[in-house]
Amino acid sequence: SQTIHQWPATLVQPVGSPLSLECTVEGTSNPNLYWYRQAAGRGLQLLFYSVGIGQISSEVPQNLSASRPQDRQFILSSKKLLLSDSGFYLCAWTPGELSYNEQFFGPGTRLTVL
């Protein structure tokens, strides 16, 4: 069966510090991968998605970046965090060959920037 992991679960970082969040998927090959951010009491904002290694599409211009160094690994980074980067970060995946499938979410990372 497929599983998706995210770490860390919670993170408190000062403004201006770097960020690295990691997501890995097990039990599948060539998944579509997604990074979302959810502000408190709000819906999901798509940040990045990837259909393959090295292929990243950015949805929102900001100080975040994403990379996919391996087929089942997706990394969200920032060189300098802003207060507005606080939120709940969710990684999700869908089977690569089917577009209608539901998205499966990881447990999320709660980021607080102080």
Place this chain on the structure above:
Amino acid sequence: GQNIDQPTEMTATEGAIVQINCTYQTSGFNGLFWYQQHAGEAPTFLSYNVLDGLEEKGRFSSFLSRSKGYSYLLLKELQMKDSASYLCAALDSNYQLIWGAGTKLIIKP
């Protein structure tokens, strides 16, 4: 632009029935999803509709009208554990999900 509208918050009584509405405007349409999200947790899939009509799955049902750009999620025999946010999301022509802000459902005994 693309937009999903759903009520911010609803309150219902344990054992009752509640209907959560969602209207959508998207560039193309490839189906509508409902997800449940408990506080502090990731969303979990509830239903997917791409054709008009009602899909029933246990205590939960989901309805879609493509001509009206409208969907609803119906929850029957409400239980306290159903207290959560319910997210509506439409799949656009590029197979990207457009998410609503979610409806917080509060269940009272």
